[in-house]
Amino acid sequence: MNQVGIVSDYSQAMTYELHYWPTIQGRGEFVRLALEATGTSYVDVARSAADTGKGVAAMQRFMDLKSTRHPPFAPPFLKDGDFVVGQTAAILQYLAPTLKLVARNEQAGIWTMQIQLTIADMVTEAHDTHHPIASSLYYEDQKAEALRRAGDFCKERMPKFMKWFERVLAQNPAGNRYLVGNRMSYADLSLFQLVEGLRYAFPLASEKVLVRTPLVLALHHRIATQPRVAAYLKSDRRLAFSEEGVFRRYPELDVG
Amino acid sequence: MNQVGIVSDYSQAMTYELHYWPTIQGRGEFVRLALEATGTSYVDVARSAADTGKGVAAMQRFMDLKSTRHPPFAPPFLKDGDFVVGQTAAILQYLAPTLKLVARNEQAGIWTMQIQLTIADMVTEAHDTHHPIASSLYYEDQKAEALRRAGDFCKERMPKFMKWFERVLAQNPAGNRYLVGNRMSYADLSLFQLVEGLRYAFPLASEKVLVRTPLVLALHHRIATQPRVAAYLKSDRRLAFSEEGVFRRYPELDVG
Structure with a gap:
């Protein structure tokens, strides 16, 4: 047997x-x-x-x-x-x-969830830059509206959100290596992915913002070089970004 | 002492x-x-x-x-x-x-959260009908875009979401009185509030949809007549809906 x-x-x-x-x-x-x-x-x-x-x-x-x-x-x-x-x-x-991607402590768990929900809000706003009218319509059918929404996203929303993530890292009493406590949580992985997406979709605008959020950039690097994440990113299990996804590179929407 | x-x-x-x-x-x-x-x-x-x-x-x-x-x-x-x-x-x-607004059982708790997050998604979409470009701009400065987005919301999104809530109630193995199990959870209170908001903002469109979701309507009534909720709704602690909030009544956006 x-x-x-x-x-x-x-x-x-x-x-x-x-x-x-x-x-x-x-x-x-x-x-x-x-x-x-x-x-x-x-x-x-x-x-x-x-x-x-x-x-x-x-x-x-x-x-x-x-x-x-x-x-x-x-x-x-x-x-x-x-x-x-x-x-x-x-x-x-x-x-x-x-x-083991969240602390056992209840309050730390709720805080991790709160950060994740704020990341999710920003993901929705990033999506809506190219689909401000309806997900069921093509981008080309809502391009004029997309230009307006992307302008606000790049100039107002992206800096506001990223500044908040920077602040969360800066005010973490356990140090600024991770968003919650001194260990990697799922929120750190999600913030890595958010930064990846913003850099793909808005290379100019995101560069302007990220230069002012060094702790977020350091976290992004820390996650990207975590051995399992690094191996995954090089594997064919990692799909490429594209103009079918949430983060899309339309140069006209990258208001840098 | x-x-x-x-x-x-x-x-x-x-x-x-x-x-x-x-x-x-x-x-x-x-x-x-x-x-x-x-x-x-x-x-x-x-x-x-x-x-x-x-x-x-x-x-x-x-x-x-x-x-x-x-x-x-x-x-x-x-x-x-x-x-x-x-x-x-x-x-x-x-x-x-x-x-005591959620079951102790872990899976029931996660399911309650999942429903709440879907309610939250619909709340964001309802908000974006009047602010499809930027929250920081006046409605009047994005009215043309709002008309387009509200059309999609009323005709596509509202029916899709409400049909899902109806299905959640219909497929609840503990009966169709509440979204999760056989007791009131915070998700029931939130769905009540969502229906209140939709009826205020989109009286014509919401009526067309709600007539096909009788379980959602029955739940709404059950919550509205819960003694503490009923007393609260009559008190001055309950603010009125208005055109400053998430749910706004602009007749031109109510595509019934």
């Missing part, structure tokens, strides 16, 4: 399933980073082959099920055995204790 | 402080409803008299402090003694166990 095989099967049954659109980083990337940075085993369902019962169709089928107790509103969502959770911040809140 | 006085002072020191803009319901209302529905004692700081050391100036002073460990990005925020928490969903997550 092959005990290793048994252990392996058991472990596979318990493997997390990440469900997200297969061709973009999008909001799924915040979850993927948490899994990758901790060496956690997972299946990226919609990116897996349809002939194994996976693929986008499998994700869509699950979303339409009438029998699910916890139907997700939209991807990303995570399946952990029978338990299903959607909404990026809720997925991270669920995973974090097991992945 | 007056022991009652001592107890009273002690209790006052422990009273929650809610910090939010004093003239609008806004996002603060989701926290206020949780406090009111549970008969929890709190001080509405920015709505209190400046000569008692409170008022908007006190809220602003606190936000600017360089010494706070957990500086809030924006109101609302809650102070519980020395602990400070911002972001509506994080405040509710923090308060809920004490106020």
Whole structure:
């Protein structure tokens, strides 16, 4: 009897399933980073082959099920055995204790969540620079509005948000290496990804802002060089940024 | 020695402080409803008299402090003694166990949070119907864009969100009286407030949608008639909706 095989099967049954659109980083990337940075085993369902019962169709089928107790509103969502959770911040809140990406202390946990929700707000605002009218319309059909919204985002919102993250690092009583306490949390991974996205989408505007937030830049570097994150970023599991995702490089929107 | 006085002072020191803009319901209302529905004692700081050391100036002073460990990005925020928490969903997550507005079961708690975050997403989209370009500009300066965004919101987004809430109620294995399990949670209070806001801002469009979501309407009625909520709604602590808040009645945006 092959005990290793048994252990392996058991472990596979318990493997997390990440469900997200297969061709973009999008909001799924915040979850993927948490899994990758901790060496956690997972299946990226919609990116897996349809002939194994996976693929986008499998994700869509699950979303339409009438029998699910916890139907997700939209991807990303995570399946952990029978338990299903959607909404990026809720997925991270669920995973974090097991992945040791949050302090056990209740107040530190709530503070981490608060930072994550502020990152999520900024991600939505970054998305809305290219889709200020409707996600269902093409960019080209809302370009005039996008130019106006991106101007405000680059000149007002981006500095305001980044200054706040800088302040959180500066006022952390445990030191300025991480957002919460003196260990990496999922919020640090998410802030790394936010900076990555801003640099891709708004190279000029983000440079102007980031030069004034050295602690944020140092954190970004710290995460990028964490061994598991660095290996992931070089792997083909890391999708490229593109003009299909949340962060899009349209030079006319980069009001530097 | 007056022991009652001592107890009273002690209790006052422990009273929650809610910090939010004093003239609008806004996002603060989701926290206020949780406090009111549970008969929890709190001080509405920015709505209190400046000569008692409170008022908007006190809220602003606190936000600017360089010494706070957990500086809030924006109101609302809650102070519980020395602990400070911002972001509506994080405040509710923090308060809920004490106020008994969430199940103790971890998975039910995460599910409640997921629903709350989806409500929060819809609140942001409702806000952006009148401010699709920049919160810092007047409505009149983005009215053309607002008309386009509101059209999509009323015809696509509102039905999609409300249909999901209806489905959550219909697929709740514990019955369709509440969103999670068979007891009122903070998500039920928030969905009540969302329906209130939609009916105020979009009377025609929301009527068309709500007629197809009878479970959501029944939940709204159940919350409105909960004795403490009903008493609160009749009190002068409940501010009126207005064209300064998140939900604004501009008839031209109500694409019914």
